[in-house]
Amino acid sequence: MPEASGTPLLIALAHAMAPHALPAFLLVLLTAVTAGGLACGWLQRRHAALEAETEARPPRLVLSLALGFAAVVAAAALFAGIAERATPTHTLGRADQVLADGIAATLPWAALRAFSVLTHLGDRAVLIAIGVGMAAWLLWRRHTGLALGWMLALGGNAVLNPTLKNLFERARPVHDHGLALEDGYSFPSGHSSGSMVVYGMLLYVALQLLPPRWHAPAVMAAIAVILTTACSRIFLQVHFASDVAAGLLSGGTWLAVCIASLAWAQGRTRARPAT
Template identity: 55%
Template sequence: MPLEAPALVLFARQLGEHSLAWFACVFAVSVLGAGMACRALQRRRIRRSSAEEPDEPRLAAGLAIGFLSILGAASLVAYLASKLGDGRLLGLADQALADAVGNHVPWAALVAFSWLTHLGDAELLAPVCFVVALLLWRRAHHGLALGWVMALGGIVLLNPALKRIFARARPLHDHGLALETSFSFPSGHSAGAIVSYGMLLYLALRLLPALWHVPAAMAAAAAIVTIACSRVFLQVHFASDVAAGLLTGLAWLLVCVSSLEYARHRKRRRIRP
């Protein structure tokens, strides 16, 4: 790397040299933040229900926020893709981070991440999808079952299509712990993780007692962060691949959750006397 490397490239190299410490910080902040946010939403919901506020303004605001978030995610993914050509700054930073991770992360940590990354494998999530859908259907939650299947099925179709559009090669590595042959951008594991575990959290918030909501939020955050970061540690994805995967997965998750909430609202309106 040249001595006069841009600041972003130097930062990426330093981030890679201390990547395990950064992962621990991001993991802790994400898990605790998810738990605190869930608890705050619980308290807010209690206050709102006691005040008997109308549903329409909240629903409209939620749909508007979801729509703007989708547009923002799409814009960010397009921006990331535009900066990944040969010799571009973001591509150089990606490579610097991958090289530093390969040189400084101990073997034991790589082995651990090679096991944890399977939490985002399609081979694991497909049976989970089937079992959850079956349980929802048998308990007469037909709308939730359909939404759950469409959420996971949609990201399975969306991510490979995006990979073929951008056709980015994966980073090189020689540890042999994880082998992938498809294109790199965006990360399918990251997109699948945020949709799958995000939808599981949504189902938990809808169906489980309030006592389980905070632990469910923390567990979902832990799984998403671990799976996404494992792809960088194992050098099967660049950091920008993971960022794009999280953004596309979040956008699709917002579409699915907003649609389910809208359907629930419409059903409540029809049965309300």
């Protein structure tokens, strides 16, 4: 057993996982995309009943706020736990390095080249272009509330991620393949948090404005883009796995806060004429 031989279980798992990281990623991606599509279809079938229930019963604001607060606290605690253990002297940090070294030694060059292209979906320039373009389109179509929520979500994450990077100051893994060159701090991953917020908000806008038949494909596409962009950072060895997990967690928490705020504001706007 790994523990008996003196090797912590997490490090042993990272060592065993590294040669199979690519098929494991493809399996997780397929499972997540399929589950997202199925869940969206199920929620659409439940939509009429949920809408009728909401109309018959006033929103429980206090309960919603309490649940949201608890979720944020739980996410913050998990983030803090990752940050505390993602150092070279802790087991998680050592497992990160073992996984990065194993991927560098076993990943096929063709896969590395593919991830070096796909990772640009999370580049700052790409996300800024999407952000500016979508904000302009929403304002042009007079979706003022969505435009404001969109800009606040993207702007907030643009401040949050660099702040966290400068707070923890974690060095990046060594990456000398020449396909992706990154400097600056590593924790949490900016590509992961940025993709989570931008493509997550893009999905939210799509669910608000597109016909229902496009909802499931939109969910599946968003999941595919977010997971692929995030995991590309691990395969390119420009981020440790815990950097990516923390980036998805911080971005996902901020995204949930923004979407919940938008949904609450839209609910008050719809309820105002009836009142």
